[in-house]
Amino acid sequence: MDSDPIVEVRGLNHWFGTGEARKLALSNINMTLTRGGFTVLMGPSGSGKTTVLTLVGCLRAVQEGSVRLMGHELNGASAKELTALRQRLGFIFQAHNLHESLTALQNVIMGVQVRPGLPDDLARHAAARALGLVGLSDRLDYLPAKLSGGQKQRVAVARALVGNPALVLADEPTAALDKDSASDVVDLLKRLGARRGTTTLLVTHDNRILDRADRILTLEDGRLVSVKETAAE
Amino acid sequence: MSRLLQRIFGRLPIGWLQLTHKRGRFAAALAGVAFANVLVFVQLGIMNSMAEATLRPYGFFDADVMISAADANALAEGGNVARQWMLQALADPDVNDGMGLFVGNVPWDRGGTDITLTTFGVDPGRPDFVTHGLTDGLMYLQVQDTVILDRLARGLPHEEAAAIRPQTPLAFETENRTLTAMTTFAGGGAFGGDGYMLVSDQTFLSLFPSRSSAAPDHILLRLRSGADVAATIERLQGLISDHSLRIRSFVDAAVEDLRYQQTQRPTGVIFGFGVLIGVLVGLVIVYQVLSADVADHLREYATFKAMGYRPRFFLGIVIEEALVLGLLGFLPGLIVGTAILTVMGKVTTLPLAMTPGMAVTVLLGTLVFSVISGGIATRRLAAADPADLF
Incomplete structure (x- = not known):
């Protein structure tokens, strides 16, 4: 891990609703994610973890404060700029969100095909390689319905990493998995991320995976209440 | 795929x-x-x-101009036209010849199957007014009560129609008369009738006693070769004193008939x-x-x-x-x-x-x-x- 910042958040405030129903969701958030780091964002439900994830992931407009992603200021960025930046990120969702009509290989191809101009055979090769890295070389042509929960989430990891993103944002990726599968998925994410210099921001309630984190951020009531550096490998 | x-x-x-x-x-x-x-x-x-x-029945005739009554929106619809206007039209130097065209529906009781034949009464002495396929049969019409029958008429068995020729004509009863089909032509069923029949104007008038030879349904005109149809029509409109008449080119009459059928009917x-x-x-x-x-x-x-x-x-x-x-x-x-x-x-x-x-x-x-x-x-x-x- 080097000290090159991928994400810099300064004085971030965010509200939901309007008028009297307007509610403060995030208050004065400051944080920096450096290249290759594996950061876990914790906190009770409603503390603002997901809001941070969606703001850093260019899925919501920044209302107040500054979020710089790979050197680009997100406050005031156009929808087109946000979409272009999202193409350089990897997303992993709680429910894996694989496309039911596409095979494992085709789902992973979607992770790299978003970048225009990539030849088909190269996209196919990269996707097959990514599935090999997550141990699913023998499941390339399987539809999601034929895969176990852990295998689906590994396909989702491959899809997130296939385009060599600078930042992977993972939302409760282990919530629906048993202990062994959860451990496998997080180990994969950390190992492959470290190998490629990918920064990971993982939101979780799952205490089983905290020992993998380089850093643990804790949110409560929209405020960042603790930042804990760990000795994880 | x-x-x-x-x-x-x-x-x-x-x-x-x-x-x-x-x-x-x-x-x-x-x-x-x-x-x-x-x-x-x-x-x-x-x-x-x-x-x-x-459009099919328009294909049976060869004419340049058609004069019809004001309410004649279709070939088989509308009032009559006085034959005197044909004589007046013939005074135009570009009008070569004229013929009165009679149109009426003749029922044919075929013993359980009634079919209706749209019947055209023409002058058998003017073969120029019918198209090539009908010219040869026109001479038979000089004999009273002979007809040229539509061999594709709905309800007429194919074998029966195929057997009709001058040597083996088909006689049938209709409107209390015996008609004799000497030959056939290719027509086909339509929405207003099951098929077609061509008769002489005299046979037509005997089938429709209330009709008069002085008042055909339409007047067909053939122009001199190379004549300007539009210019002739314009002259005819001035020449014929009944300004309620529709004087159109034969092609325009067909097009207007089609438009009428598609938009008014x-x-x-x-x-x-x-x-x-x-x-x-x-x-x-x-x-x-x-x-x-x-x-x-x-x-x-x-x-x-x-x-x-x-x-x-x-x-x-x-x-x-x-x-x-x-x-x-x-x-x-x-x-x-x-x-x-x-x-x-x-x-x-x-x-x-x-x-x-x-x-x-x-x-x-x-x-x-x-x-x-x-x-x-x-x-x-x-x-x-x-x-x-x-």
Whole structure:
């Protein structure tokens, strides 16, 4: 891990609703994610973890404060700029969100095909390689319905990493998995991320995976209440 | 198919993969599109046959100008025209010859099967006024009560019609007279009658005793070779003192008849609406299929949005689905539509058939309306907010 910042958040405030129903969701958030780091964002439900994830992931407009992603200021960025930046990120969702009509290989191809101009055979090769890295070389042509929960989430990891993103944002990726599968998925994410210099921001309630984190951020009531550096490998 | 589409679109054919993932639903969607195509084909076929049936009798005659009564919107409709106007028209230097044309429907009781023959009374001494296929038979009409019969008339058995020739004529009773068919010509069933018959003007007047030789239904004029039809008509309009008469070129009369049948007569309007309803049914079916498909895959689309796919990518998927539905639904629609039109044509003897023009028109229409349906269905994509995935 080097000290090159991928994400810099300064004085971030965010509200939901309007008028009297307007509610403060995030208050004065400051944080920096450096290249290759594996950061876990914790906190009770409603503390603002997901809001941070969606703001850093260019899925919501920044209302107040500054979020710089790979050197680009997100406050005031156009929808087109946000979409272009999202193409350089990897997303992993709680429910894996694989496309039911596409095979494992085709789902992973979607992770790299978003970048225009990539030849088909190269996209196919990269996707097959990514599935090999997550141990699913023998499941390339399987539809999601034929895969176990852990295998689906590994396909989702491959899809997130296939385009060599600078930042992977993972939302409760282990919530629906048993202990062994959860451990496998997080180990994969950390190992492959470290190998490629990918920064990971993982939101979780799952205490089983905290020992993998380089850093643990804790949110409560929209405020960042603790930042804990760990000795994880 | 998947590889072919991948080559065409330059990306994974997600629309095709989505559609074929649920085969039962895909088959039902194709059946719906095919049904809409069949509806349009049948209605278009009937409309086309009406046009062909309307224009067909004009093809029996060879004339440049037709003078008709003011209310004569069709060949077999409207009042009479005084023969004196024909004599007046002949005074024009460019008018070569004239003939009164009588039109009436003659019923033929064939012992349980009544058929109606649209009968034209012509002067058998003026062969120039009938087209080539009828010229030879015209001489037989000089004999009273002889006819030239439509061998394709609805209700007339093929073998019976084929046996009619001068050596073996067919005699039949109608309107208390015995008519003798000496020869035949190719006509066919129409909407106003089951077939056609040509008789001499004298035979016609004996079939319709209330009619007068001085008042035919139309007057046909042939002009001198190289004469300007429009200029002659303009002169005739000044020459003939009854300004209520319609003096038109023979071609214009046919075109106006067709327009009248398609826009003024209930049958034409009904078939026109039939085509419209077929198109709307197809539009609604494709929209419903695509709209349901978009709703079913909203979460996947939101995921793709989160990954950075742009709106035109989603539009491409839905249009791809629309084109697949339109193309694959067209083929069974074409086959069933052709079969239905062929059977209907044989039963009714109407000129009902699938034409290449109809097939291409319906294919293009299907694709255009499928794409429009797809465009409308993509509005639901706005509901796919990637921020809701977290």
